[in-house]
Amino acid sequence: MMRMFRRRKGMSCDQVMEVLQSYLDGETDTETARNVASHLDVCDDCGPESSVYVNIKKSLAAQREDVDPEILETLRNFTDRMVRGEID
Amino acid sequence: MSPPKSDAQVAFDKYVVPELEVLYRTARSLTRNTADAEDLVQDTLLRAFRAIERFDGRYPRAWLMTIMRNANINRVRKKTPDLLDDPEMTFERSVDFAETEGPEETVVEPVFDSVVTAAFATLSPDFRQVVELVDLNALSYQEAADVIGVPVGTVMSRLHRARKRIRERIGEEGLESSGAFRAGEPS
Missing domain, CATH: 1.10.1740.10 (RNA polymerase sigma factor, region 2, helix turn helix motif)
Structure with missing residues (x-):
């Protein structure tokens, strides 16, 4: 009964939960993404749950460290010398 | 020239x-x-x-x-x-990534972040690796699979289970709603 109540047009909560993380990573096809987005807009359970995962992703992404520009410059120089045949 | x-x-x-x-x-x-x-x-x-x-x-x-x-x-x-x-053994022996601090580019709640950081640190090396490749380094599932040398399904499974463990820690601390507020979502 609960399950039927929770079902929204297009996808059920269970179906959305199954693909939610792939959806948040942009790894689902367009149609699935559209259906998940529609469900999240109206579901009081899945919408907030999705927000928690979004924030976990944001929090993890914030731990990303900057790459030292000098290292990138070193790698660019290495690449230039390599393509000129100065490094085997 | x-x-x-x-x-x-x-x-x-x-x-x-x-x-x-x-x-x-x-x-x-x-x-x-x-x-x-x-x-x-x-x-x-x-x-x-x-x-x-x-x-x-x-x-x-x-x-x-x-x-x-x-x-x-x-x-x-x-x-x-x-x-x-x-x-992958190199991960077992590695410096714990969570001990280093990166730039805080997004406006985040410190408590929420500290729970995420702590939960991330306790993940197994396999799980931490996929989280790092996808969430920190922004690789796609396929790219992460290619660099680790496992099927895409394995990347998905590890990543999703890893995030669920982090999410469980958020739940244990009762921080779900603070996350929703931060995202600007309706409470």
Whole structure:
């Protein structure tokens, strides 16, 4: 009964939960993404749950460290010398 | 005046040079060490340059990740010839990434972040690795699979289970709603 109540047009909560993380990573096809987005807009359970995962992703992404520009410059120089045949 | 570039040089400029930063970030995830990461990128670049004429131009990042994986396997074998070899062991021995602090670019709640950081630190090396590659280094599932050398399904399974464990910790601390507020979502 609960399950039927929770079902929204297009996808059920269970179906959305199954693909939610792939959806948040942009790894689902367009149609699935559209259906998940529609469900999240109206579901009081899945919408907030999705927000928690979004924030976990944001929090993890914030731990990303900057790459030292000098290292990138070193790698660019290495690449230039390599393509000129100065490094085997 | 510099001589005209060869086809290989043009292809390298087009497909490889734009990926230098991603290559370095990924190498750092694999090696946990700045000097080793630089060596691994250079080895990857050399291998890529030797193979560039056979590259069809499709999915350059995935192609480079496969090259880096092979270069890393070789690197670990050379470094630890007596170890029957699992490059992922380098993660077991690694410095704990969570101990280092990165720039705080987004407006985040410190408590929420500290719980995420702590939960991330307690993940198994396999799980931490996929989270780092996808969430921190922004690789796709396929690219992460290529660099680790596992099927995409394995990346998905590890990643999703890892995030669920982090999410459980958020739940245990009763922080779900603070996360929703931060995202600007309706409570």
